[in-house]
Amino acid sequence: MSELDLQQFNVGIDLALEAKELAESAGKGPIPGVLSEVSEDGGITITRLEVTTEEGSRIMGKMMGNYVTFEVPELRKQDTGLQDRVATKLAQEFANFLERIGVGKTANVLIVGLGNWNVTPDALGPIVVENALVTRHFFELMPNEVAPGYRNVSAVAPGVLGITGIESSDIVQGIVDRSKPDLIIAIDALASKALERVNTTIQIADTGIHPGSGIGNKRRGITKEILGVPVVAIGVPTVLYASTIVSNSIDLMREHLKKHANQADGFMGLLDSIDENERLQLVREALGPLGHDLLVTPKDIDQFIEDIANIVASGLNAALHEAVDKTNVSAYTH
Amino acid sequence: MSELDLQQFNVGIDLALEAKELAESAGKGPIPGVLSEVSEDGGITITRLEVTTEEGSRIMGKMMGNYVTFEVPELRKQDTGLQDRVATKLAQEFANFLERIGVGKTANVLIVGLGNWNVTPDALGPIVVENALVTRHFFELMPNEVAPGYRNVSAVAPGVLGITGIESSDIVQGIVDRSKPDLIIAIDALASKALERVNTTIQIADTGIHPGSGIGNKRRGITKEILGVPVVAIGVPTVLYASTIVSNSIDLMREHLKKHANQADGFMGLLDSIDENERLQLVREALGPLGHDLLVTPKDIDQFIEDIANIVASGLNAALHEAVDKTNVSAYTH
Amino acid sequence: MSELDLQQFNVGIDLALEAKELAESAGKGPIPGVLSEVSEDGGITITRLEVTTEEGSRIMGKMMGNYVTFEVPELRKQDTGLQDRVATKLAQEFANFLERIGVGKTANVLIVGLGNWNVTPDALGPIVVENALVTRHFFELMPNEVAPGYRNVSAVAPGVLGITGIESSDIVQGIVDRSKPDLIIAIDALASKALERVNTTIQIADTGIHPGSGIGNKRRGITKEILGVPVVAIGVPTVLYASTIVSNSIDLMREHLKKHANQADGFMGLLDSIDENERLQLVREALGPLGHDLLVTPKDIDQFIEDIANIVASGLNAALHEAVDKTNVSAYTH
């Protein structure tokens, strides 16, 4: 499979971490132009990826830029102690991220919660918006009375194309034109290849949000090129790719067929002749029309989406407002 | 009480019908410059009010313009037959209303659902948006393939100031600038003085939405003057004024005290010396700070808000798109 | 594959219609001891199945008894006219069903809504309970004042084992012991093999509810044998079997591989050597542990579950209470 094919294939992979894994397994080794660094602390694994060259971008199928991923496998256990630690770490990491990409401490911020509040796994963005600590109206109405340590923050949930008839990107553009933020933080629900990453992973990226990513279908991106304002994207996988189920089943079927050696020969031979990436691509093509209408979710999705949205909101609130106590970040969500 | 006082008082009354009742009871008779016409059919009472002069507007405390009110006391019984009839009549009346105020059949429409989708009685607007038949994206993406009989309709729920930090009016302005509609239809949840009107009444007005009306606090209107596009407002009372409770209780206390004639003399004398309007105004003043944080709702609000939102959406869909079968209007909500 | 194997396999198939299709495709023809009759009217297909012999039951993998299935492919279009027709037909069919199995017009009924109100696709039962026209309290408190044409109906949603720690069957048993109904009507969300059946199909059966059926895991049945009271089950498929996705993908992959004839030979040969049933069984085995935690739902599930629950409730209300107008059945849901 050529690099070009891989790029086309990977374009749809939401998590940079998974795109890297796939590309490495296909390319049998590290990808040139992609720097990565991993740290682990108390059950929270943070991976910092930087795609520094066009070649790396082409191979990995992700835009050049910075990607930070939090993986917290225990996050589904609803331990509020752990949740608070994650929110605190997220606040620190996000503050550093903003500094690294040159966003100042007084830059005005517009938080954009993408997705559909009526489809549970797509409601992440709107829920974060609800819990964001917004202050823009205070700066507008009584600028001299805003306590020090708060910056100008606003937040909107533009809805999805099927409900509004208007591209999210256009709605955001209109609001940007009126409210003049210096930075957009766009929140979106993603898909993952691994069940264990669903609702336990948070990705920060400075590449904006590109058409076709996330659960909803976007035709126009939410990027600096389009909006004229830098865009940092925060994503959480809340659904599985249907292809994951198919792929897992085929693996298990293969195991099963091994017991009937004579039957399995042809099958295994065939399967072995197709590498994992190609197989996934076939499944994705096959599921295309069907997959568009289906969501594969953990049974407990309704219970966890709110938790992870609160962690993201708490982390943002503490990262954006210096006045928010960094040691008890969740005290300020509403 | 002077006319000026009355106007100040009535400014907060959402329903033109109630403003007229109050003004008439205070003024002991019909209001000059206010035309009204009532028709009844099968449990649906339609009142068409027109405030034609500045004097009438001042006395009634409502803007000059056209107001149409549907009253359907049985609407809470959840008879889908009745619901369909109301939606059908609403479609006809709304189509006539648009014609009367000069909106053409191909005018592009932006539906704006005001309110907070997380506060049940304030969720009317967002629910109507969800159920509106939007087509703008089809006109944009494949203009030659849109079936005849559909017009260009889009719909947004801009959120409330406390959540977004941006005035709804500003968000709508930004979206109007980008999407260039010819008409805005703004949906808002209102307050009523009468329990029996809650969730059973629909008001259409061509006056737009003014600061301070509806459940949420607006500081800037959604009007033709501000947005440069005509605005038709559709409102449904979903909460009671807290003053209604107080007023009803005082009436009942007075009845009670009558039985102890000697005690009641002073009280009744005093109460009789204050006319109904003045008393209401006192109560509103008194409740001011408290009332702001309180909602008085029927116990069954969660169950009915969805029904009436569907009626409004069905009526709008049939009024706006000629292709929608006017005899089965609710077939097109989603 | 032996009949015995098939039975084991089919035990998990919720819809009798799908069990019959599978058994017929495996057995190459009609199943002995299974009577069936199909009628169609205005987009509503009604199939009446009767499994009359133990042989038929064994082959089909479903209990002996009566099964009536409504299939209404257009039901997702949210046409309230069609919804009302389905509810009306359901009322008639259900009334006939009760008569056929010997339930009298004054028999006291307990409606049991199985499932978890917090997991959207599993919330069917609890939503039907909410919308059932219950009267038992009126019969208890003022027996002489209940209008003629109503029977004694009560309704409970017992919750699921993971939330309560008590088998639904035990909770129902306790309530039956206290409230002494003559008949139980149990509502449950099912799984289907076909996307087009999800939220468009209703199954009535006089066989009760058996361990392992429905979305939730039951370990003890809700049957006449256990509760001492006849149990009619009403089920609606609201999720897909994950195996459906796998199976569809494999079919599509096969198509794809045909284009590369030399590659596909072994694969196709192998796939052809496994018949559809065996393949499905393999997939189910393979998905076992994974599938348990996953739900595959149409994206629009949140919007449709309420509609179909209302249809079921409306149909039940009209079937159970003679006083409910059979021509406008949905007027009585609340």
Add this chain to the structure above:
Amino acid sequence: MSELDLQQFNVGIDLALEAKELAESAGKGPIPGVLSEVSEDGGITITRLEVTTEEGSRIMGKMMGNYVTFEVPELRKQDTGLQDRVATKLAQEFANFLERIGVGKTANVLIVGLGNWNVTPDALGPIVVENALVTRHFFELMPNEVAPGYRNVSAVAPGVLGITGIESSDIVQGIVDRSKPDLIIAIDALASKALERVNTTIQIADTGIHPGSGIGNKRRGITKEILGVPVVAIGVPTVLYASTIVSNSIDLMREHLKKHANQADGFMGLLDSIDENERLQLVREALGPLGHDLLVTPKDIDQFIEDIANIVASGLNAALHEAVDKTNVSAYTH
């Protein structure tokens, strides 16, 4: 006003603390037979009341027994640090409470969540049930494998009379007969006279739940006398009495009228001749039929009900299971 009158009046007051305040203000002093003790720590005020004599019970209008009240005015600020402290303190206090009334550490517990999950302010009980750590099914299915430190706990939400047609008390009785708990913990949403107590106060009482208390109308109690098992009630006020609004308004009106001294004389004289209790009673009578259908809630009720339910659930989980870490109690809600 005689003691008898007061008792009739207070019967409807849900919070023992408010009943005591009212009785003391009426009786001009402490109530005989009522012991009370107050402690404060870090924003959490705990009041332990014991009604030890029939005279005290008659005067206060509350059953003889133990009442513990948590008041945490800052609880609405959604500081998860404070929430965790409250849950932790609640766990300790509740464990002590059980010990004090003689409930052993291995007693089997059934948690009963009263109320209607579809009416936001009445959903407290069902939400606590969802978040309770239930173990009964493990004890039933694999008794030898339950880790030490867990006791046998189950949990049910029986629904409300208007939905089920069966008294909650009867449903609970049936479940008690089948599942044989040693103790019932009943959770219920209450009404308060003070806005600042709504969603910030938790009451524990060993008196069970009596007809007419809470938001829903109960006709039969959930008490040891009826069920044969001790009942501890946990209540949280989530709505205001409508009479509170009326009473507050009248006070404010009085202030207003003072400015027009000649007008106010009669009114004030009259108001002064009615003491606070009598006035409240009048208002309650007056509002009787109206109040029954109305809920007066803070605007933010939807956001806070979940928080306080989680606190109650976390506190219960830690109090009931020794294995639950008392220093991080919220780690075990799901």
